[in-house]
Amino acid sequence: MKKLSARRRHPLAAVVVLLFALAVTGGLYAAFAPADTAKADDTAAQSLAIEEGKKLYSVGCASCHGTGGQGTTDGPSLVGVGASAVDFQVGTGRMPLQQQGAQAPKKKAIYDQAEIDQLAAYIASLGAGPSVPSKDQYSPDGADIAKGGELFRTNCAQCHNFTGKGGALSNGKFAPSLEDVNPKHIYEAMQTGPQNMPSFPDTTMSEKNKKDIIAYLDTVNSSKSQSPGGLELGGLGPVSEGLFAWIFGLGALIVVAIWVAARTAKAKKS
Amino acid sequence: MSTATTDAYSADAQGRRKAPAGERVADWADGRLGIYSLAKANMRKIFPDHWSFMLGEVCLYSFLIIILTGVYLTLFFHPSMEETVYHGPYVPMQGMRMSEAFASTLNISFDVRGGLLVRQIHHWAALIFLAGMFVHMMRVFFTGAFRKPREINWLFGFLLFVLGMFTGFTGYSLPDDLLSGTGVRFMEGAILSIPIIGTYISMFLFGGEFPGSDFVPRFFSIHVLLLPGIMLGLVVAHMILVIYHKHTQFPGPGRTNKNVVGMPLMPVYMAKAGGFFFLVFGVIAAISALATINPIWAIGPYRPDQVSTGAQPDWYMGFSEGLIRVMPGWEINFWGHTLVLGVLIPLIIFPTVLAAIAVYPFIESWVTGDKREHHLLDRPRNAPTRTAFGAAWISWYFVLLVGGGNDLWATHFHLSINAITWFVRIGFFVVPVLVFVATRRICMGLQRRDRDKVLHGRESGIIKRLPHGEFVEVHEPLSQEQLHTLTAHEQPEPLELVPEVDENGVERKVGATQKLRVKLSKGFYGEGTQIPKATAEEFQEITSGHGHH
Numbered sequence: 001m002k003k004l005s006a007r008r009r010h011p012l013a014a015v016v017v018l019l020f021a022l023a024v025t026g027g028l029y030a031a032f033a034p035a036d037t038a039k040a041d042d043t044a045a046q047s048l049a050i051e052e053g054k055k056l057y058s059v060g061c062a063s064c065h066g067t068g069g070q071g072t073t074d075g076p077s078l079v080g081v082g083a084s085a086v087d088f089q090v091g092t093g094r095m096p097l098q099q100q101g102a103q104a105p106k107k108k109a110i111y112d113q114a115e116i117d118q119l120a121a122y123i124a125s126l127g128a129g130p131s132v133p134s135k136d137q138y139s140p141d142g143a144d145i146a147k148g149g150e151l152f153r154t155n156c157a158q159c160h161n162f163t164g165k166g167g168a169l170s171n172g173k174f175a176p177s178l179e180d181v182n183p184k185h186i187y188e189a190m191q192t193g194p195q196n197m198p199s200f201p202d203t204t205m206s207e208k209n210k211k212d213i214i215a216y217l218d219t220v221n222s223s224k225s226q227s228p229g230g231l232e233l234g235g236l237g238p239v240s241e242g243l244f245a246w247i248f249g250l251g252a253l254i255v256v257a258i259w260v261a262a263r264t265a266k267a268k269k270s
Numbered sequence: 271m272s273t274a275t276t277d278a279y280s281a282d283a284q285g286r287r288k289a290p291a292g293e294r295v296a297d298w299a300d301g302r303l304g305i306y307s308l309a310k311a312n313m314r315k316i317f318p319d320h321w322s323f324m325l326g327e328v329c330l331y332s333f334l335i336i337i338l339t340g341v342y343l344t345l346f347f348h349p350s351m352e353e354t355v356y357h358g359p360y361v362p363m364q365g366m367r368m369s370e371a372f373a374s375t376l377n378i379s380f381d382v383r384g385g386l387l388v389r390q391i392h393h394w395a396a397l398i399f400l401a402g403m404f405v406h407m408m409r410v411f412f413t414g415a416f417r418k419p420r421e422i423n424w425l426f427g428f429l430l431f432v433l434g435m436f437t438g439f440t441g442y443s444l445p446d447d448l449l450s451g452t453g454v455r456f457m458e459g460a461i462l463s464i465p466i467i468g469t470y471i472s473m474f475l476f477g478g479e480f481p482g483s484d485f486v487p488r489f490f491s492i493h494v495l496l497l498p499g500i501m502l503g504l505v506v507a508h509m510i511l512v513i514y515h516k517h518t519q520f521p522g523p524g525r526t527n528k529n530v531v532g533m534p535l536m537p538v539y540m541a542k543a544g545g546f547f548f549l550v551f552g553v554i555a556a557i558s559a560l561a562t563i564n565p566i567w568a569i570g571p572y573r574p575d576q577v578s579t580g581a582q583p584d585w586y587m588g589f590s591e592g593l594i595r596v597m598p599g600w601e602i603n604f605w606g607h608t609l610v611l612g613v614l615i616p617l618i619i620f621p622t623v624l625a626a627i628a629v630y631p632f633i634e635s636w637v638t639g640d641k642r643e644h645h646l647l648d649r650p651r652n653a654p655t656r657t658a659f660g661a662a663w664i665s666w667y668f669v670l671l672v673g674g675g676n677d678l679w680a681t682h683f684h685l686s687i688n689a690i691t692w693f694v695r696i697g698f699f700v701v702p703v704l705v706f707v708a709t710r711r712i713c714m715g716l717q718r719r720d721r722d723k724v725l726h727g728r729e730s731g732i733i734k735r736l737p738h739g740e741f742v743e744v745h746e747p748l749s750q751e752q753l754h755t756l757t758a759h760e761q762p763e764p765l766e767l768v769p770e771v772d773e774n775g776v777e778r779k780v781g782a783t784q785k786l787r788v789k790l791s792k793g794f795y796g797e798g799t800q801i802p803k804a805t806a807e808e809f810q811e812i813t814s815g816h817g818h819h
């Protein structure tokens with residue numbers, strides 16, 4: 001006992017304690033880990049999905065991304081982009097790309113969710129990357145809306161506008177409107193940074209902050225959000241307001257002026 | 271004592287008939303203010319009828335509406351940049367740190383009774399006021415109403431337009447929201463680009479480094495006191511001059527440079543004007559009740575580290591935004607100093623764009639040497655050079671507005687923002703020239719048509735077959751009034767250089783300015799700038815020519 005208390009302040013004591021702790025948790029994990037049979041089932045389902053995904057991939061994607069996802073002149077390498085990127089790109093209909101342009105536009109998705117999962121499983125098997133978020137990661141319930149607004153204005157508004165109505169980038173590229181984007185896709189967009197958008201991995205923006213942003217967008221820019229002042233005019237700010245003032249404001253007043261001027265008091269004809 | 275006086279008066283009154291209350295009040299006031307003679311002189315002023323003459327009234331009424339609603343807003347607005355935390359009803363802002371100014375604007379929008387409507391009326395009316403001034407100014411410009419004796423009133427008006435722009439800008443900055451804060455930052459950048467004194471002016475204006483905590487209270491005084499005060503004075507002066515000069519009128523039978531044909535101010539015109547006020551108020555209130563403007567709750571409080579895309583100023587400042595957006599980011603570095611041409615050049619062009627239209631009346635009267643009074647308006651086509659100049663200026667202004675909204679043009683028309691920027695850069699120089707040439711040609715075409723109409727009558731649309739089989743369209747001769755209206759304008763001759771040698775053989779020196787003036791005058795009125803109008807002789811000859819079509 002005396003020996004132990006004497007060594008307690010030894011420079012290497014911390015390392016020893018750490019190693020000990022690791023050994024204990026490792027042992028505990030081995031003891032309580034799910035039964036081996038279940039694990040085998042999982043991997044079987046997993047490899048089946050990868051198998052199916054590979055088939056889908058070679059038909060729909062390989063022409064641009066290469067047979068092994070290594071990339072071609074028509075599309076970048078998908079090794080290491082992760083399941084999340086696939087779920088986003090294919091789920092929002094951006095992939096498969098129809099024609100080369102300034103930017104892959106959003107379209108109606110052509111794969112169903114099961115197929116997307118298979119594609120994602122296949123791409124994920126090529127190299128580790130962010131995985132598809134789970135519902136409680138992206139669900140806006142209980143998040144801090146105001147905080148989300150602040151984060152959005154700091155990190156996203158420079159491209160997507162104050163409330164995510166979208167904006168132009170150089171050479172025909174643009175940050176799209178975020179109205180009614182599926183919360184999962186918002187999360188994935190932040191995670192993977194599609195095309196010209198920077199990525200916001202958990203190290204720069206925590207999971208909680210992502211949720212806050214999703215909750216903010218859900219409040220101010222979805223079909224259920226309210227506009228206390230009346231028609232929003234696209235939420236684009238002074239340009240649309242100016243057009244409206246000229247056309248419906250001054251325009252209406254000029255019509256009224258013409259009407260009033262035409263109603264002149266006439267000298268009585270006798 | 272008092273009873274005695276009353277008695278004396280009532281005895282007097284009983285002797286005659288008691289005058290109606292209104293008349294007695296008027297008598298009372300007249301006895302002290304002498305308004306009768308003033309009213310007598312002015313109430314029967316004539317005001318001619320034309321819808322475009324009511325544009326000034328649109329400005330006047332929207333100005334009044336702005337003042338009325340503005341007073342209401344000052345009751346609740348806190349012009350302070352003290353920091354507070356929001357705890358009001360708007361959920362997406364709860365717990366946010368913001369300035370008092372921003373918080374009180376949220377408060378006006380969500381807590382004050384009628385606050386949001388009044389805010390929206392105030393802002394919509396401001397946009398419409400400026401748009402109204404723009405169109406009113408163009409009406410005055412294209413009809414030549416700015417000519418002697420109204421040049422000073424033109425300048426008063428122009429000053430109102432510029433002051434209106436800055437009143438709008440300062441007001442727009444008051445809520446201290448992210449959008450307007452970006453605009454103030456923009457202005458600070460422009461000030462900083464001024465060589466040598468830029469940093470001093472900026473420090474002075476903001477009471478230190480941007481944004482500091484002074485600019486909202488300072489802008490507040492400027493916005494609610496200084497500028498509106500000056501504008502109110504100018505509006506009064508503007509109105510007095512309109513009454514003093516009497517209103518201009520379009521040419522027509524019985525209308526000369528010496529009379530005004532129309533309805534008397536009192537009662538006809540006043541009744542119409544009073545009704546028109548309520549119509550203007552009604553239209554603006556309807557718009558404000560329907561459509562939101564500057565939803566600061568969605569925009570968020572200003573923070574210098576945040577910025578949003580699509581950050582534009584209100585439309586009347588849009589052309590300055592355009593200037594900055596399309597200007598290449600040039601700069602010159604020397605001896606450790608930077609001259610930011612990318613901002614300084616737009617800052618210099620900004621007043622130049624405005625001044626171009628303001629000084630035009632003086633240039634025109636100098637070039638043409640026309641120093642006579644004009645109370646009859648020009649039809650725009652009969653002054654092709656002026657009309658072309660005005661159209662070119664408008665196109666210039668609008669090209670810059672396109673530049674100011676280049677991002678929205680890009681996203682909404684699926685264009686590249688770079689292509690739009692290049693279009694504006696080139697268009698800035700080319701479009702006004704093209705518009706100038708095209709407008710002048712269109713004016714001449716219209717003049718030619720007027721001449722045809724006078725000489726050959728109006729195309730009636732009736733086709734007649736002559737006995738030998740030819741088809742001709744029947745032209746109806748114009749009425750005497752129409753003939754007068756189409757030929758009443760004068761067609762000025764260009765100036766000529768005085769001969770270099772006078773009749774006594776003495777050489778005269780002709781200055782360079784005189785030569786320039788003659789040259790410009792030829793450009794205004796010389797060959798190819800007007801179609802000679804039909805003369806009485808031509809008319810006689812053709813009309814007596816046995817009904818030839």
Ligand code: HEM
Pocket residue numbers: 322323324325326327329330331333403404406407410415416420423424425426427428429430431505508512516517518519
């Ligand atoms: C506060 C803004 C303004 C108000 C309230 C205002 C009001 C008026 C009114 C009521 C009239 C008589 C009716 C009419 O001709 O439309 C008038 C005439 C006139 N205004 Fe303005 N105006 C304003 C701004 C301007 C501007 C920006 C200009 C030009 C730079 C201008 C130049 C003139 C001139 C020259 C006349 C005389 C027109 C004539 O007799 O034919 N005004 N103004």
